[in-house]
Amino acid sequence: MTETAPRAIAIGGSAGSIEALNHLLPALHPGLAASVIVALHLPREQPSLLQSIFAPRCALAVFEAQDKEPLRAGAIYFAPPDYHLLVDAGPVLALSIDPPVHFSRPAIDVLFESAADAYGAQLTAVLLSGANSDGARGLLAVQRAGGTTIVQAPASAYATAMPQAALALLAPDHVLEPQAMAPVLNQLHSRRSL
Amino acid sequence: MPHTRRTFEIEQQLLVEAIYRRYHYDFRGYAQASLRRRLQTALARFNCETLSQLQHLVLHDAAVFPALLQYLTVQVSDMFRDPEYFLALREKVVPILRTYPSLKIWIAGCSGGEEVWSMAILLREEGLLERSLIYATDINASALQKAEAGVYDIERVPGFTDNYTRAGGAGSLSEHYSAAYGRVVFDKSLRRHVVFSDHSLATDSVFAEMQLISCRNVLIYFERPLQDRAVGLFQESLCRRGFLGLGSKESLRFSAHAAQFDEFLPGERIYQKKAQA
Ligand SMILES: C[S@@+](CC[C@H](N)C(=O)[O-])C[C@H]1O[C@@H](n2cnc3c(N)ncnc32)[C@H](O)[C@@H]1O
Numbered sequence: 001m002t003e004t005a006p007r008a009i010a011i012g013g014s015a016g017s018i019e020a021l022n023h024l025l026p027a028l029h030p031g032l033a034a035s036v037i038v039a040l041h042l043p044r045e046q047p048s049l050l051q052s053i054f055a056p057r058c059a060l061a062v063f064e065a066q067d068k069e070p071l072r073a074g075a076i077y078f079a080p081p082d083y084h085l086l087v088d089a090g091p092v093l094a095l096s097i098d099p100p101v102h103f104s105r106p107a108i109d110v111l112f113e114s115a116a117d118a119y120g121a122q123l124t125a126v127l128l129s130g131a132n133s134d135g136a137r138g139l140l141a142v143q144r145a146g147g148t149t150i151v152q153a154p155a156s157a158y159a160t161a162m163p164q165a166a167l168a169l170l171a172p173d174h175v176l177e178p179q180a181m182a183p184v185l186n187q188l189h190s191r192r193s194l
Numbered sequence: 195m196p197h198t199r200r201t202f203e204i205e206q207q208l209l210v211e212a213i214y215r216r217y218h219y220d221f222r223g224y225a226q227a228s229l230r231r232r233l234q235t236a237l238a239r240f241n242c243e244t245l246s247q248l249q250h251l252v253l254h255d256a257a258v259f260p261a262l263l264q265y266l267t268v269q270v271s272d273m274f275r276d277p278e279y280f281l282a283l284r285e286k287v288v289p290i291l292r293t294y295p296s297l298k299i300w301i302a303g304c305s306g307g308e309e310v311w312s313m314a315i316l317l318r319e320e321g322l323l324e325r326s327l328i329y330a331t332d333i334n335a336s337a338l339q340k341a342e343a344g345v346y347d348i349e350r351v352p353g354f355t356d357n358y359t360r361a362g363g364a365g366s367l368s369e370h371y372s373a374a375y376g377r378v379v380f381d382k383s384l385r386r387h388v389v390f391s392d393h394s395l396a397t398d399s400v401f402a403e404m405q406l407i408s409c410r411n412v413l414i415y416f417e418r419p420l421q422d423r424a425v426g427l428f429q430e431s432l433c434r435r436g437f438l439g440l441g442s443k444e445s446l447r448f449s450a451h452a453a454q455f456d457e458f459l460p461g462e463r464i465y466q467k468k469a470q471a
Contacts, residue, residue: 066447067413067414067443067445068417068418068421068448080443084228086225086231087227088225088226088227088417089226089227094225094227094228094414095414095443096228096268096414096415097268097414098228098231098268098270099268110231113231114227114231117199145199
């Protein structure tokens with residue numbers, strides 16, 4: 001059972017998080033045995049460039065999340081602008097246009113809380129730089145469901161409010177600089193460790 | 195899975211079943227994760243600790259259900275939302291619609307009516323409104339009332355106007371509404387061409403033959419089998435070569451009925467029913 005249980009890494013970020021992702025995503029190992037699901041606060045009006053920015057630089061396949069899309073291991077999915085991204089049973093991706101949370105759609109709490117429900121202990125959640133408090137409650141939900149929690153070290157963050165809000169609410173498993181994240185994730189989710 | 199999570203899931207299923215049996219609103223095929231979020235919010239509003247308590251209220255106090263329905267259905271909409279969609283309708287679909295002597299158009303899941311008035315204005319500007327009948331349907335009675343009233347806060351007008359322009363608006367949006375007391379109300383002359391009615395994609399059947407169906411940001415709230423049911427209704431209702439428009443992040447890619455449609459404008463999620471489907 002545990003060998004085939006789906007695993008995932010959920011990542012949330014806001015101001016300054018693309019820079020952190022630049023260190024993190026390209027360093028993920030091609031054999032990663034987890035789906036990577038990313039929700040970033042972005043301007044609503046324009047189409048997201050994330051896929052075109054990251055696809056050429058990552059070993060993993062990079063997609064914009066589609067509604068009801070079954071999650072595959074070794075793939076990165078970005079939330080489209082102006083939609084919440086959730087994980088539903090399956091596990092599949094699900095979009096919604098429910099009202100913004102923390103003035104944000106996509107909201108990190110929405111992704112983390114639904115992913116915690118879907119993956120439980122098989123989830124690792126990473127909260128990056130940002131200037132508000134989105135993601136803290138979600139990270140707590142991940143911890144309560146038995147998942148692993150990682151927060152960007154505030155000193156390394158362009159905007160410290162988001163990591164700090166999380167640190168005020170819970171003691172995460174790891175507090176890391178962006179450069180140190182991929183090795184931990186690769187280790188946690190490598191095929192060999194199964 | 196932690197104990198409390200599992201309990202919530204059981205209670206959610208029971209609540210949804212209770213609602214179906216008592217009120218005939220069928221949320222059984224809805225996407226679970228977003229429904230769960232909205233039910234969690236509802237718990238606080240109704241001062242309940244658990245969904246079982248909420249279920250008790252819903253079953254025994256008929257006044258509670260309409261209020262809960264506001265949590266179960268998502269009322270987010272905008273005029274000319276995704277302007278590129280309306281621009282594509284105007285430029286690519288209208289020329290074909292023009293060839294029909296009369297038009298029936300179905301806006302399924304019309305929420306507070308923003309999409310309905312957008313469509314009516316577009317048709318008027320294209321000279322098609324006089325021969326058109328728009329059916330605007332939803333399961334949320336208060337949303338339908340709001341849609342029918344066509345009254346919106348004036349603060350929303352700059353956003354509406356911006357979308358209207360980007361959607362290829364031919365004149366000025368202000369030609370289609372009048373403003374008073376911090377509100378705008380859309381023209382009665384538009385309303386003559388719209389029929390508002392209660393209709394559920396989960397439980398009801400087809401009611402007329404349509405040339406165009408617009409159902410946007412509704413299917414994302416359904417699980418696959420219910421999506422298939424809804425798209426099946428659209429398929430049945432559309433005339434040959436009739437058009438189906440979906441929300442900007444929705445597609446027929448995972449639908450059981452995909453083979454019955456051509457991708458007319460894939461980028462804008464506009465499909466066309468095949469001639470022999
Ligand atoms: C997010 S709104 C979409 C509004 C509009 N179409 C748009 O895209 O701006 C979703 C609407 O679908 C309606 N809805 C939910 N379930 C439905 C069902 N089974 N049948 C018809 N409408 C439904 C809700 O009441 C709500 O008004």
